Amino acid sequence: MPSFAPLLLASALLPMAAPAQEAPLTTVAERSGFVQTGRYDEVIALCAQFAQRYPDAVRCIEFGTTPEGRPMKALVATRSGAFTPEQARAKGFPVLLVQGGIHAGEPDGKDAGFLALREALEGEAAAGALDRQVLLFVPVFNVDGHERFGRWNRPNQRGPEEMGWRTTAQNLNLNRDYVKADAPEMQAMLALVNAWDPIVYVDLHVTDGAKFRQDVSYQIEPVHAGDTQLRADGLALRGAIVDAVAARGAHPLTFYPSFVEEDNPASGFVDGVAPPRFSHGYFQLRNRFGMLVETHSWKEYPVRVKITRDTIVALLEQTAAHGSDWLADARAADARAAKLGGTAVPLDWKATGKVRTVDFLGYAYTRTPSDISGALMTRYDEATPQLWKLPLRDEIVPGRSIVAPKAGYLVPAAHAAWVGAKLAQHGIEFRRLDAALPAAEVEAFRAAEATFDARSVEGHQRLDVTGSWKPESRDVAAGALFVPIAQAK
Ligand SMILES: [Zn+2]
Known part of the structure; x- marks a missing residue:
């Protein structure tokens, strides 16, 4: 029987059913x-x-x-x-x-x-x-x-x-x-x-x-x-x-x-x-x-x-x-x-070397060179379920940490416009300094090493910096931003 016949029959038997597109x-x-x-x-x-x-x-x-x-x-x-x-x-x-x-x-x-x-x-x-x-x-x-x-x-x-x-x-x-x-x-x-x-x-x-x-x-x-x-x-x-x-x-x-x-x-x-x-x-x-x-x-x-x-x-x-x-x-x-000032805060996280074996619902597979590229290629047989026993590293610990400033961050006036806009988008509180702070005692980050990624990401260039925060005396111009550490974000 042609495969469309049952469909014609079904619709003939259901004259009262609403067309599906009207549901x-x-x-x-x-x-x-x-x-x-x-x-x-x-x-x-x-x-x-x-x-x-x-x-x-x-x-x-x-x-x-x-x-x-x-x-x-x-x-x-x-x-x-x-x-x-x-x-x-x-x-x-x-x-x-x-x-x-x-x-x-x-x-x-x-x-x-x-x-x-x-x-x-x-x-x-x-x-x-x-x-x-x-x-x-x-x-x-x-x-x-x-x-x-x-x-x-x-x-x-x-x-x-x-x-x-x-x-x-x-x-x-x-x-x-x-x-x-x-x-x-x-x-x-x-x-x-x-x-x-x-x-x-x-x-x-x-x-x-x-x-x-x-x-x-x-x-x-x-x-x-x-x-x-x-x-x-x-x-x-x-x-x-x-x-x-x-x-x-x-x-x-x-x-x-x-x-x-x-x-x-x-x-x-x-x-x-x-x-x-x-x-x-x-x-x-x-x-x-x-x-x-x-x-x-x-x-x-x-x-x-x-x-x-x-x-x-x-x-x-x-x-x-x-x-x-x-x-x-x-x-x-x-x-x-809001009380993180002066304490260590992890910047990223990493898995330790600790391995456990987990059950994983897989299929039988082979790994052989591809006819086209010659590279090793995995072929799965979806007709043959297999239980895989696979290594998983899932013990996660802090990677790099920093000590959060006790009071907050200062953003120099020259960068206040775009940084302020970005902070506002995230709902992070900050205030603009109306008056200059001459010879302010601050800590400043100085990079000893700076390495740019070879590739850009969506129009940005990633930068790895190694360096440290050290006490400095700085003239902070009016229009700088102060971002207090005492806030939820
Ligand atoms: Zn996705």
Whole structure:
């Protein structure tokens, strides 16, 4: 029988069924069985339609404009009545920010987020959770990149059929931009974050890499780094999310699954703390939780969206249950951070040499020279599951540390404009000196060695400096900035 015949029969038998495209608040992804994903006009439309359908629970807001002129949309969803940052703060409700599409070729968060949100609003998932929190849902962060749409933007990713592009229209990778904040999109996001102060910031991605059966990884900080009390909370949160998705059939990891030696599974893994140019390295410095979620690119799109949806539902439940405690612990961490003057502060983190062996859900594989390049190539047999025993180094300790100044930092007047703008973007407090400080007794950093990287990164040149802080007498001109150490950030 020709394969189309059953389809014709099915539609003939269901004359009353509404055409799928009229189903309210569904995505192109959902209606296509997660074969396709929608364009950004769908995000704009759904944002408005959710607000229209749930006037008591959803607002659609615009928090920026991209370099190509597109609106940056977010949905504010809550049944607490707190639809503004001021109301959320006054009522003491935790804010959960869920972000899709920072890499727009990885649209799982957009399609899973709309699905989870509709189910939560209909009481089909995370029942009651929106009574006790505010969900900020950003379906697509890299909007211009999302509209650079094509079939082969993610060649090692199983679906959807077409997808957006990794970087912005200015070719900036937003998940390398949290600290330098060059992108107008990032500056808009930081303003949204400064206003709402989310206790958890969830960044939804899809990995690259080798073939294996593990289908999602979660990295949260504070866990290895950051405030001690928040580390305990972060560990508990990570454990709860892992348990929730595993109970629904996923195979989660708590470290990023890229091999120490590229393409060689036997080389195993090293865990670490991401530097703050990444989302999950940045938020721990603000004493808030940053969570990186990476579904595995070799899993089919319907599977990935389901896992991401389950993750968001679990996060809603966890935030409803523990958000108030996290807020109290975050405030205590802020107070402790304001007393760091004169104490040692780690600047980065590293794994020790301590190795443990972990079970890893892999496939049988061979490593043989490629016919084309001659280089060693790994071929995986997806028909033959295998349990790998792999080395993992995940004991994390501080790398380099500095002693924080007892009072704060002075930024010379010549650099006050751009440094001040950057500090303001991060919500860091500072004040401008109205009068000069002649012969001020300060400490100044003098570099004995300075080495530039051979390559630039997004228009910047990295610089390694070795040197020390020494007492000096300096004439500090009016217009210099003073950045007090006694503040949360
Ligand atoms: Zn990504």
